[in-house]
Amino acid sequence: MIIIPPKNHAGIAGKAGSQFTGSVFPYMTMPSTDGVTINTVNFTPCARTYWHSHENGQILLVLAGRGLIQAEGGPVRVIRAGDTIWAPPGERHWHGGSPDSFMTHTAISLGVTAWAEEVTDDQFNAVATEGER
Numbered sequence: 001m002i003i004i005p006p007k008n009h010a011g012i013a014g015k016a017g018s019q020f021t022g023s024v025f026p027y028m029t030m031p032s033t034d035g036v037t038i039n040t041v042n043f044t045p046c047a048r049t050y051w052h053s054h055e056n057g058q059i060l061l062v063l064a065g066r067g068l069i070q071a072e073g074g075p076v077r078v079i080r081a082g083d084t085i086w087a088p089p090g091e092r093h094w095h096g097g098s099p100d101s102f103m104t105h106t107a108i109s110l111g112v113t114a115w116a117e118e119v120t121d122d123q124f125n126a127v128a129t130e131g132e133r
């Protein structure tokens with residue numbers, strides 16, 4: 001058994017760049033083991049991932065707040081604390097905070113994550129309205 005104290009988590013405050021838009025506070029909950037990576041990510045309002053997919057799928061456990069998620073070709077959905085999401089292998093999607101709320105989730109990612117293009121402000125603003133209905 002290994003207990004990993006918070007001070008040992010590989011946190012990157014306010015990370016932005018080729019994976020996230022806006023301010024997010026991710027930390028690695030458990031280093032990658034046998035193709036399984038567990039990260040907890042705090043999204044500020046409107047912050048979100050880039051489009052991406054997971055080789056063998058991903059489980060999201062929403063711990064706090066309210067956020068948005070969209071699979072390519074599908075509607076934007078509101079996600080809330082207590083929700084569990086399964087993103088199947090290879091399905092392109094993004095997830096993040098809602099326009100007016102933080103959102104914290106633990107992400108259990110299976111296999112390699114393939115990162116793609118940014119979710120633009122126009123895309124996010126258009127779909128966020130849809131997601132609020």
Ligand code: MN
Pocket residue numbers: 052054058087093094095
């Ligand atoms: Mn994902």
